[in-house]
Amino acid sequence: MSAVLEVSSLGMRFGGLVALQGVDVTLEGEQVIGLIGPNGAGKSTLLNALSGFTPPTEGTVRLDGRETTRFTPQQYTSAGLVRSFQTAQLLEDETVVSNLLLGRQRFSHAGPVRQIFGWPPHLKSERAWLDQAYAALDLLGLLEFADARASSLSTATRRLVEIGRVLLAEPRIVFLDEPAAGLDAASREHLAEVLRSLPGRVGCLIVLVEHDVNIVRRACDRCIALSAGSVLADGPTDEVLARPDVRVAYFGESDAVA
Numbered sequence: 001m002s003a004v005l006e007v008s009s010l011g012m013r014f015g016g017l018v019a020l021q022g023v024d025v026t027l028e029g030e031q032v033i034g035l036i037g038p039n040g041a042g043k044s045t046l047l048n049a050l051s052g053f054t055p056p057t058e059g060t061v062r063l064d065g066r067e068t069t070r071f072t073p074q075q076y077t078s079a080g081l082v083r084s085f086q087t088a089q090l091l092e093d094e095t096v097v098s099n100l101l102l103g104r105q106r107f108s109h110a111g112p113v114r115q116i117f118g119w120p121p122h123l124k125s126e127r128a129w130l131d132q133a134y135a136a137l138d139l140l141g142l143l144e145f146a147d148a149r150a151s152s153l154s155t156a157t158r159r160l161v162e163i164g165r166v167l168l169a170e171p172r173i174v175f176l177d178e179p180a181a182g183l184d185a186a187s188r189e190h191l192a193e194v195l196r197s198l199p200g201r202v203g204c205l206i207v208l209v210e211h212d213v214n215i216v217r218r219a220c221d222r223c224i225a226l227s228a229g230s231v232l233a234d235g236p237t238d239e240v241l242a243r244p245d246v247r248v249a250y251f252g253e254s255d256a257v258a
Contacts (some may be wrong), residue, residue: 003080003172003205004028004064005050011058012045012229019045020229023059027173030199032206034220034237036213038249041226043209044177051083051175062160063173080204084179089156090150096161100126100133103168104161128166129168137165140194156187160194167202174206178183181218192218195226213250217241225250 010023020042027033027050035043048054050061052071061068065149073080090099131149137143140160145153153161160181166174179195180188192215199206209215216223216237223240225233233240240246 002029002203005173006062007050007059007063007203008062009059010049010056010061011035012042012049012054012058012067019231020049020056021058023229023231025224025231025234027207029205030203031221032195032199032208033220034216034223035207035209036211036216036223036240036246036250037226037232040228041249042229043226045229046226047083047177047207047209051081053083077169080170081175082166082171082173083175083177084162084166088155088162090153090158090161092149092151094150095147096137096142096150096153096164097130097133097240098159099150100136100164100168101129103165104129104132128165135163136167139167139197140164141155141190153198156184156191159183159187159191163194163198167198171202171204174204176206176208176210178209178211180210180212188205188212188215189218191215191222195219213241 003093005027007023007025007027011018012020023046030230037043040147045054048098050055051092052068052073055069063081068076068079068081093155134146137146138165142157142160142164145157150158150161163179180191183191195206195208195217198204220237224231224239225246232249233243233246247249
């Protein structure tokens with residue numbers, strides 16, 4: 001069953017600064033939902049609130065009816081809510097496969113001693129996890145990098161490795177913060193194709209903050225446009241991007257009338 005994340009009257013204040021106010025949205029299904037808007041619109045702040053990185057100061061977030069705003073980090077992970085950041089955070093001296101396997105840690109019931117001495121159930125799980133890691137690498141087009149050290153990877157490959165690690169966590173909802181930052185045009189195109197295919201293949205919801213409108217248009221089924229901390233528009237991506245008020249806020253006055 002797909003996850004349902006309900007956001008009600010969400011607000012975020014930092015002293016006298018109002019970063020979010022009165023946000024009401026429901027996120028569900030196996031799709032990619034884009035969060036767009038100009039700088040300062042509240043996109044990353046909303047992503048932080050939804051993923052538990054920064055608790056909101058007002059309102060509630062509920063996953064399948066259960067409030068998440070007081071979840072511990074472990075509860076977020078156990079619930080299948082997984083977050084990636086603008087800079088890929090990998091273990092530099094480990095191989096790509098080893099980095100992907102970190103995504104399976106929440107499923108391990110073996111302590112350090114049992115892992116070291118080869119507890120049979122742990123070994124069986126480890127073999128299954130390795131198969132999953134190679135399947136994820138194949139899906140992402142990264143099989144050739146399986147044994148490469150993370151420190152040797154390009155920015156584009158590092159982004160995909162982090163996404164692969166997220167997939168091994170068997171997420172219900174994935175939060176991605178500007179995964180295309182720093183990528184060239186070809187890498188952005190490949191990333192958009194990967195993101196577009198993931199919900200149907202993995203069975204998850206992806207919530208994506210992204211400035212590149214081409215990636216948003218190609219990867220996102222639905223789009224939520226923010227302006228000054230509030231929802232300006234919400235609907236099918238092409239319809240939202242075509243709205244004059246969104247074009248004024250997102251692209252600037254001159255582009256809006258072009």
